[in-house]
Amino acid sequence: MREGRAAASGPRGRHEVQVARAGGTGRAGGGAVVRARDLVVHVGREDRRVLDGVDLAVPAGTALLVVGPSGCGKSTLARVLAGVVPQTLPGRVAGHLEVAGADPRDVPVARLAADVALVQQSPGDQLCLGRVDDELRFALENRGADPATVDARVASALAVAGVGHLRDRATHALSGGEAQRVALAAALVADPAVIVLDEPTALLDPAGAREVGALVAGLTPPGTDRADGTRGACGSHDADSGPRRAVVLVEHRLDELGRLPGATLVLDDDGRVVAHGPTPHVLREHAARLARLGCWLPLAVRLEAAEAPGPLGSAATGAWLAGLAAAHSGAGEGTGTCEGTASAVQATGTTAAAGSPALRARSFAVTRGGTPVVRDVDLDLRAGEVLAVVGPNGGGKSTLLRGLAGLEPTTGHLDVAGPAPVAMVFQDPEHQLLARTVREEVAWSPRLAGTPDVDESVARTLDAAGLAHLAGANPFRLSGGEQRRLSLATATVLDPAVLLADEPTSGLDRARALATARELRRLADRGGAVALVTHDLALVARLADRVAVVVDGRVVAVGASSAVLADDALCAAARLVRPPLVDWWVRTGRGLGVDLRVLEDALDARVLARDAAPAVRR
Amino acid sequence: MSPLERWNPTVKLATVLVLSTAVLLVTDPVTPAVGHGLAVAALVGLGRVPLRTVVLGHAPFLAVAASLLVVNVVTRTGGETVAVGPLAVGADGLAVGASLALRTLFVGVLSLTLVLTTDPVRLMTSLHEHARLPATWTFAVLAAHRLLEELPATWHTVRCAQAVRDPRRTPGTLPRSPRALGAAAFALLVAAVRRSERLAVAMESRGLGAGPRTVSRPVPLGPPDVLAAVAVLAVAAGVAVLGAHAGWLTGVDALLR
Numbered sequence: 001m002r003e004g005r006a007a008a009s010g011p012r013g014r015h016e017v018q019v020a021r022a023g024g025t026g027r028a029g030g031g032a033v034v035r036a037r038d039l040v041v042h043v044g045r046e047d048r049r050v051l052d053g054v055d056l057a058v059p060a061g062t063a064l065l066v067v068g069p070s071g072c073g074k075s076t077l078a079r080v081l082a083g084v085v086p087q088t089l090p091g092r093v094a095g096h097l098e099v100a101g102a103d104p105r106d107v108p109v110a111r112l113a114a115d116v117a118l119v120q121q122s123p124g125d126q127l128c129l130g131r132v133d134d135e136l137r138f139a140l141e142n143r144g145a146d147p148a149t150v151d152a153r154v155a156s157a158l159a160v161a162g163v164g165h166l167r168d169r170a171t172h173a174l175s176g177g178e179a180q181r182v183a184l185a186a187a188l189v190a191d192p193a194v195i196v197l198d199e200p201t202a203l204l205d206p207a208g209a210r211e212v213g214a215l216v217a218g219l220t221p222p223g224t225d226r227a228d229g230t231r232g233a234c235g236s237h238d239a240d241s242g243p244r245r246a247v248v249l250v251e252h253r254l255d256e257l258g259r260l261p262g263a264t265l266v267l268d269d270d271g272r273v274v275a276h277g278p279t280p281h282v283l284r285e286h287a288a289r290l291a292r293l294g295c296w297l298p299l300a301v302r303l304e305a306a307e308a309p310g311p312l313g314s315a316a317t318g319a320w321l322a323g324l325a326a327a328h329s330g331a332g333e334g335t336g337t338c339e340g341t342a343s344a345v346q347a348t349g350t351t352a353a354a355g356s357p358a359l360r361a362r363s364f365a366v367t368r369g370g371t372p373v374v375r376d377v378d379l380d381l382r383a384g385e386v387l388a389v390v391g392p393n394g395g396g397k398s399t400l401l402r403g404l405a406g407l408e409p410t411t412g413h414l415d416v417a418g419p420a421p422v423a424m425v426f427q428d429p430e431h432q433l434l435a436r437t438v439r440e441e442v443a444w445s446p447r448l449a450g451t452p453d454v455d456e457s458v459a460r461t462l463d464a465a466g467l468a469h470l471a472g473a474n475p476f477r478l479s480g481g482e483q484r485r486l487s488l489a490t491a492t493v494l495d496p497a498v499l500l501a502d503e504p505t506s507g508l509d510r511a512r513a514l515a516t517a518r519e520l521r522r523l524a525d526r527g528g529a530v531a532l533v534t535h536d537l538a539l540v541a542r543l544a545d546r547v548a549v550v551v552d553g554r555v556v557a558v559g560a561s562s563a564v565l566a567d568d569a570l571c572a573a574a575r576l577v578r579p580p581l582v583d584w585w586v587r588t589g590r591g592l593g594v595d596l597r598v599l600e601d602a603l604d605a606r607v608l609a610r611d612a613a614p615a616v617r618r
Numbered sequence: 619m620s621p622l623e624r625w626n627p628t629v630k631l632a633t634v635l636v637l638s639t640a641v642l643l644v645t646d647p648v649t650p651a652v653g654h655g656l657a658v659a660a661l662v663g664l665g666r667v668p669l670r671t672v673v674l675g676h677a678p679f680l681a682v683a684a685s686l687l688v689v690n691v692v693t694r695t696g697g698e699t700v701a702v703g704p705l706a707v708g709a710d711g712l713a714v715g716a717s718l719a720l721r722t723l724f725v726g727v728l729s730l731t732l733v734l735t736t737d738p739v740r741l742m743t744s745l746h747e748h749a750r751l752p753a754t755w756t757f758a759v760l761a762a763h764r765l766l767e768e769l770p771a772t773w774h775t776v777r778c779a780q781a782v783r784d785p786r787r788t789p790g791t792l793p794r795s796p797r798a799l800g801a802a803a804f805a806l807l808v809a810a811v812r813r814s815e816r817l818a819v820a821m822e823s824r825g826l827g828a829g830p831r832t833v834s835r836p837v838p839l840g841p842p843d844v845l846a847a848v849a850v851l852a853v854a855a856g857v858a859v860l861g862a863h864a865g866w867l868t869g870v871d872a873l874l875r
Contacts, residue, residue: 079819082823084819084822084823088815088818088819088822089815089819108827108828109819109822109823110822110825110826110827110828111825111828111829113822113823113824113825113828114825114828116823117823118819118823120816120819120820122816125813125816125817125820126816126820127820128757128760128761128764128817128820128821128824129739129760129764130738130739130760130764131739134739137834137835138757138824138826139824139825140832140834141831141832141833141834142753142824142825142826142827142828142831143825143828143831144828144829144830144831144832145832145834146832147832147833147834147836150832150834151834172764172767186824190825402778405778405782406787406789406790407778407781407782407789407792408778409790410790414789420785421782421785421787421789422782423782424779424782426775426778426779426782428775428779428809430805430808430809430812431775431776431779431780431805431809432779432780432782432783432805433805434780434783434801444783445783445784445785448783448784448785448786449785449786476808490783494785
């Protein structure tokens with residue numbers, strides 16, 4: 001098997017950048033299944049330009065990774081390739097575009113779907129029918145498949161996606177990860193020439209993201225690249241009889257993928273191409289730029305960009321990481337803070353844990369129709385701390401938060417400090433909108449509370465959230481990232497004693513996720529108590545003082561972040577899969593006295609320091 | 619599968635529609651009562667639906683039936699005076715009210731039969747195959763069905779999400795003012811529109827509407843399906859003939875008295 005290596009020397013570490021194949025993909029002219037030249041796309045009724053002069057080529061049998069900050073047009077690109085923009089959703093697409101031999105602007109989406117499959121972000125939104133096998137049969141019947149072959153094709157597609165056992169299940173009863181794998185099976189069942197995936201792991205719990213990530217990484221079997229001509233030794237697909245599929249993958253969570261696509265396209269905030277080429281090359285050359293744009297980088301790339309002596313797992317690297325963290329914490333609090341890093345995210349440490357309870361729940365249960373759905377909760381939320389609530393999809397985390405916010409019928413004891421009830425940020429910002437303008441939206445709660453100087457505190461909050469220039473805009477017309485910032489602003493404008501946040505960072509790029517984390521930390525440092533539901537364990541390790549683990553409607557563990565993350569049995573039960581650096585820290589780094597938060601900041605600072613090179617113009 | 623589940627959904631739907639229309643022409647209480655009894659027996663015996671489910675399924679229809687009964691008893695004072703407990707009411711109002719109420723229950727059980735013994739995908743496949751409805755239409759109905767199933771949960775989430783914005787709220791309750799409900803309805807509408815947009819994209823990208831489609835699990839339509847319909851309609855006709863002979867059957871003209 002020929003694979004691109006992030007580190008050319010040394011044994012292959014667990015976390016080095018593994019790619020399906022290296023080289024050739026970006027420039028392979030003739031055989032490209034997906035090809036765009038000078039693609040300019042405007043979307044929406046406002047005719048906003050989101051892609052500007054994009055060139056790309058994806059040859060058959062290869063995969064392209066598309067990365068970029070939130071709002072850079074990645075999702076739009078996926079929709080343009082599937083013909084959804086401009087046919088189903090409003091938009092204008094200019095430039096040369098060819099997907100599976102057709103122009104997706106001319107061929108109806110449904111007909112194009114015979115060759116181009118689209119897998120979207122939300123698992124719940126893409127299963128149309130009630131049962132898993134109906135869903136796959138539906139995809140085949142629509143393409144006029146021979147009824148005699150349908151059962152066999154359905155079975156084999158389910159098997160490839162590892163969900164054969166779910167064939168007769170109801171689609172609404174699937175977990176997020178299961179539903180996403182079924183959606184992938186439904187995309188694969190018709191043997192499309194091109195598969196376009198739009199952040200397929202964004203909304204999944206860590207284990208679900210790993211499973212889907214591994215499945216996505218396996219879509220283009222290793223060794224079928226015509227550039228190298230050899231067959232993969234461990235490829236599960238037969239390169240001769242198997243389809244020479246092209247894959248376009250939009251994804252943030254690169255560490256979850258395991259093996260990255262062979263080629264990478266990087267877009268910037270304005271939807272322009274920053275880089276397009278073999279993945280190891282692009283990620284290495286542009287590591288600092290990518291970090292500055294706010295993209296997640298695989299740990300191997302971060303390590304290399306920070307000039308670590310080798311891949312994670314070697315003793316030398318371990319010692320180097322420990323030294324890096326020690327030097328950074330020794331450098332003092334005031335230095336090394338860099339825009340775009342998370343220095344301010346650091347917890348205030350043990351003093352926070354000693355705070356008095358701002359919220360206290362005892363024998364607490366949330367009921368629905370009289371039966372408890374979350375039960376036996378004994379939980380304190382202390383002033384000055386950030387508590388992360390983690391656990392599998394559908395385990396009751398959101399319900400628990402709503403119960404603590406006094407929004408659901410509950411039993412047991414719940415004491416909340418302070419005159420005002422707790423504030424809460426919901427998963428979907430649009431569910432919380434009440435006013436006609438952004439300014440009115442932020443002013444909503446202060447007005448109801450009768451706060452003096454509403455205008456002043458609104459102006460200050462808008463400034464802090466970076467929304468001042470949108471004060472007069474309609475909240476429903478903001479972008480997804482702007483709506484997230486707005487909903488956090490509306491919840492924090494009154495400086496609540498308790499803030500509950502339900503997945504405030506899902507689907508955001510790294511810079512925006514860390515900005516949200518900074519805001520939550522700032523609130524805690526001013527004496528607030530913060531609880532957030534999240535699937536991002538790197539964020540947990542970095543932001544949270546304590547972690548509560550919710551499984552099947554019960555809080556099965558509460559403890560210091562480091563203790564919970566280090567508990568292997570607990571992590572397995574709660575489907576928590578540690579990201580590489582957290583895993584290293586649990587196994588090795590802790591023993592060396594490394595503070596993970598300091599280490600993360602130190603790594604970021606080193607990666608960004610490479611930006612000093614004059615290579616980047618902007 | 620129970621016999622009622624095996625019955626071709628299009629034929630079943632047509633039979634139910636014929637019965638529901640026919641009972642509109644009847645204004646005596648006995649005929650719909652007999653029909654109701656037979657329908658419940660069929661649902662339990664041939665549909666193998668637990669009696670408890672059938673009884674619980676009556677709840678919404680009972681509410682409508684009760685109000686129809688009360689309205690007619692109060693507004694129709696003709697006929698002999700009948701004592702109902704401490705009240706004295708007119709026999710005409712009681713008869714017409716009871717008839718309308720029982721008719722509602724009968725139609726209610728017919729719809730329960732359709733809902734409880736029919737797989738939605740089989741119904742839509744059959745409507746496409748046998749009633750020649752376009753696939754884009756039948757599958758849009760299925761998708762809309764899924765959307766409707768989720769609406770109550772979304773409605774609750776939206777009400778919670780908006781209620782939490784009020785710093786003076788009372789914990790444990792959600793606001794019921796017209797203004798609050800209006801704002802929640804608007805957010806629900808936006809959510810439903812966004813959701814249906816994504817669903818439309820999903821269905822299109824599964825190739826719905828690409829051209830001629832095949833059916834891998836055709837729903838059979840044979841002589842037994844038609845015979846079952848004929849048998850059901852024959853029983854219904856038998857009940858009507860019996861009523862005419864026994865003298866309890868009355869038609870629409872009774873309402874005008």
